[in-house]
Amino acid sequence: MPASNTAPPITVALIGNPNTGKSTLFSALCGVRQRVGNFPGVTVEKKVGQTSFHDRAFSIVDLPGSYSLAPRSPDEMVAVDVLLGRQDAVDAPDVVLCIVDASNLERNLYLVSQVLELGRPTVLALNMVDVAKEKGITLDLEALADRLEIPVVAVQANKRIGLTELKAALAAAVNRKSSPLPSPFPEAFQREVELLVESGVRPRYLAERLLLDTSGYLAAAEIPGVGRDTHSAVTEARERLSNAGVPIPAVEAMCRYQWVGEVTRGIFQREPARERGLTDRIDRVLTHRWLGSLFFAFVMVVMFQSVFYVAEPASALIDGMNEYASNLVMQWLAPGALRSLLISGVIEGVGGVLVFLPQIFVLFFFIAILEDCGYMARAAYLMDRLMSRVGLSGKSFIPLLSSFACAIPGIMAARVIENPKDRLVTILIAPLMSCSARLPVYTLLIGAFIPDRRYLGVIGLKGLTMFAMYAIGIVAATVVALVLRRTIVKGAAPPFVMELPSYKLPGLDIVVHRVLERGWSFVRRAGTLIFAVTIVVWAAGYYPRNPANIDPSLLAAQTRLEAELDKLNEAAPEVDEQRRERMVELADVQGRIAGQYLRFSVLGRMGQLIEPAVKPLGWDWRIGCAAIASLPAREVVIATLGVIYNLGEEESESSETLAQTLKKAKWEESGQLVFNTPVALSIMVFFALCAQCASTLAVMRRETNSWKWPAFTFVYMTVLAYLGAMVTYQVGMLFVAS
Amino acid sequence: MSDLIPLHFLSRGEVAEIDQLVGGAEDVHRLEELGLRSGVMIEMLQPGTPCIVSLAGHRLCFRQNDTVGILVRAGVAR
Structure with a gap:
């Protein structure tokens, strides 16, 4: 908030259907002045932006896009809580800003009717009026405002048209008296709501929702003022209504659409479509059974190729910087604990993780573009055919694709899946997708230990190996989903319905913003969690000296x-x-002395303890230690390997790359090289399948509201990883031996 | 009056009026919130499983299952 302001900012809650341009409007209003966080207790993303108008500051809360204000998921619950002023982290909004797509007014007004029942000052932003006009839609704006009794402002968020008028309307709306919309429901229903309100369920909207929510979500949510008595009262009320011929929940859609019909009667006309729009023409190809699938495969290949394409030059650049930093430290500091910490711990550790930032940027860049231009929904449509065979739906595709970048946003994205079983299975298999934190392991080991062979001139063995690692995760996920769907999460494949938005050019600011946001959260992890683990591992390997x-x-x-x-x-x-x-x-x-120090360190003793367990995987105790140390966050393994193998080296050589160090590492007893191709593959398979990410498990706990599922995931993935790595090594050694 | 047929019997470009949604109350409610409700006109854009229909110029893709289905009245002139 600018310092010149003394009046408290006006809190605005922004709500709307998906694909109405809500994010675009939010960006247009707030620009870069936005902060992203979480609502406390839930992983729902909380986006708050700042803007101002005539010296009056606005604080705008972007609520999750939703078709209906009927809480059946954490996302929708947050929206309701914020609007009712029940969210502690956000002040009750002074004004509700409701954005609707002018060309899809009937359906959008459904949500508006729910918002208006809350009785807060509300402003309606009518977006995409230009598109609506092109589609032959005519609408009397003033008449609509009169009937709704709220200000209606036409905007074109993507062209920043109408924003000043919108802000003026918001500022003016704060002090407007507002009364809730008269209930659109039949009298019998209203009487039951009144009874619930009298029994202590407030506000009225919440009582209404309790009566309508047959999904059981609200009943399970702990709402103050709602006890066991309330639930039995609700059940009895539903019975009375059913006897009176008021079907629950169908009455809601009936009444609200009837209200919408009355509001739009005579002031909203739609000419029958004259010709196919551009989107429909593009869709003829992109959703075509064969052509569409071909294009989809092409997009995926380009995306993953680009990620690997930037991998090498980027690593070389950042490796170079690490080396430069190491040399500087060596010039300034005498040998000792601090120098060892800085070089073996900090630079090798955190620096080694930052190498992968460019790849993460590229992956998130593609995902952001695909999402923003509207293609992601088509990909989900195409994938539904495959996903429905393993008992999932196309909606699981977007969370799973995001999981290739990081399982955390992936698991959070699973919120768009309404079917609880479907959602649970998606969450449980999401960590099997090879996330960007596995890339470091793959890149390092493939670069060092997979021979540079080519088949048919173009297909490289290194690239194939990388592909195989991704494929292992996908195959495992498919099998796990199938098994889960037949055993503990039984049930028929859910029906699948999803909106396919019109294609549009991706908004540069939205894409850049999302990429920076994700990239920054990765850097923050590297700077905090990974940094801390690195120091602990270094200390465990250095002391007692x-x-x-x-x-x-x-x-x-x-x-x-x-x-x-x-x-x-x-x-x-x-x-x-x-x-x-x-x-x-x-x-x-000196090298031997360093090796002995390491062997007698805390880490070394622990490592020797577990060596028998990891030997069948072809690992020495140092790899075992690195794998265990990376249980909280798998990207730590690069740092840990760097620290462990460097501690066992004389310091004068610590400026060599990690790959070179690993290539020289020897078994302590036999003096044979530790790493060969089967060992490298065994490590990669282990990392592809193992649940080494505390943050993912924590998010899983929040999203499933139970420790049962993260514990289950951890166990099944670790067992899978161990067996997979063992088979890989043992089979691999047969080839090496022959 | 033409007969009621399941939505997925429509061929590409065919226009029909939704007559009723059948299935569990909760699933049907969701579909209605998305605009799939009795009385609205839809056009089949891409038949198959799932199919893509156009609804007042907006596209929805839909796959029915054992528990939810849409019955339409076909043969309405475009």
């Missing part, structure tokens, strides 16, 4: 070699044969 554990002959050799080198340095400044020999010898001794 007790020289008593080190072979005394090694320490003696180090002292002797250092003294000899000092003497040689004094004698002659140039490096001769003799000195080079000493230096190589010293490096070897």
Whole structure:
């Protein structure tokens, strides 16, 4: 809020159907002055933006898009809570701004009738009047405002037309007296609502919803003032209504559409469509059974290819920066704990994770564009045919696709799925999609250990391996969904209905904003959680640094070699044969000392304890440690591998890349190389299938409202990962041996 | 008066009037909120499973299942 303002900002709640241009209007009003957070207790995204008009500040809360103000999901519950002033985090709105699509007025007014029943000052933004005109729709704006008894402002949010008038209307509406719309329901229904209100259920709208909600969502939600007595009262009321010929919940649609019919009678006309619009013509191709599927495959290939395309140059660039930073630290700091922490811990750890920022940007960029231009809904339509075979619907496609970037927004996106069983299965399999945090593991190991072969001239083995990792997740998800749908989450495939919005050019500001938002949350994770885990792992691998554990002959050799080198340095400044020999010898001794320190560290002892368990996967204890340390967040593994393998190295070589370090790592007993292709594949398969993400499990807990499902997911994915990795390694070794 | 047929019997470009939605009250309520209700005219844009219909110039895709279906009155002149 600008400092010049003294009056408190006007709180505006923005609500509307999906695909009415709500996000566009929000961006047009607030620009970059918006903050994204969560409503407390739920993972519903809370977007609040600031704008001003004639020195009066506005604080605009963007509510989730919804067709109806009937809470049947957390998203819709938040919208109702905010509008009723029951959300602690947001002040009760001074004004409700309802946006409707002028070319789809009848359906949009359904939601408006619900909003008007709340009795708050309301302003109607009539969006896309230009599109409506092109479609041959005529509408008398003034007559509509008269009938609704609220200000109606025509806007074109994408062209920023009508915004000043809209703000003026909002400012003026604050002090307007407003009374709730007379109930559109029959008298018998109103009487029952009145009875509920008298028994303590307030406000009236909530009583109405309790009566209408046969889905059981509201009954399960803990609402103050609603107890067991209320529920039995509701059941009795429904029975009385049913006997009186008032069907619940069908009466709502009947009455509201009747109201809509009365409001629009004579002032809203639609000419029969003269010709196919552009969207319909594009859809002839893009939703065509074969052509559409071909195009869809093409889009997916381009998307994932682009992600991998930026991977290499970006890693090279950021690796270079890490190396530069390491060298700087080495120049400034003497060897010791702080230098080890900065180089092995911070730079290798956090820096190693930031390498993947460009790929995450690219993936989110594509998803944001596909969503904003309207193609995502077509993709969901095309995918429904496949998804319905495993007991899901096309609606699960968008959450699952988002999960390729990150399972957290993916699981949250599952909220658009109304069917609870469908939604649950989608949430449970979402973490199997290879998210961007797995990319680091794939990129590192494929780069280092998969041979650079080509088939038919163009298909590279490295690319194929990457594809295989994604495919493993998808195949596993399919099987898990099928099994779940036949066992613990039984039920027929739900009906599927979804709006296909008109195509439009993606709004640059919306796309950029979404990409930056997601990218920033990744950087924040790298800066906090990953940073913390990195330091813990470093400390566990560094302490207790007790020289008593080190072979005394090694320490003696180090002292002797250092003294000899000092003497040689004094004698002659140039490096001769003799000195080079000493230096190589010293490096070897230092490496062994570092290795012994690591072995006797907290981490080393733990690692040796678990080595028998990970040996069948082809892993040494260090990989095992890295995998365990990355249980809270899988991207940590790069950092952890860097820290563990670097701690076991002499520091002078810590500027080499992680891939080079891994290639040289040896088993401590036999001296054989730890990593070969089957080991690398085994690690990748493990990471593809394992639930190593505390944030995902936490979001799952919030979305399913129970610890049962995250616990289930963790167990089934870990078992799957262990078995998958073991089979991969054992089968892989057969090929290596032959 | 023409006969009632399930929505997915319509062929591409055919226009019909929704007569009734059959199925569970909750599912039917959802469809109605989305604008699929008796009395409105719809046009089949893309037959199949799921199909795409146009409803007052807006497109919805719909797949019926064992519990929900839409019955339409076809043969209405466009």
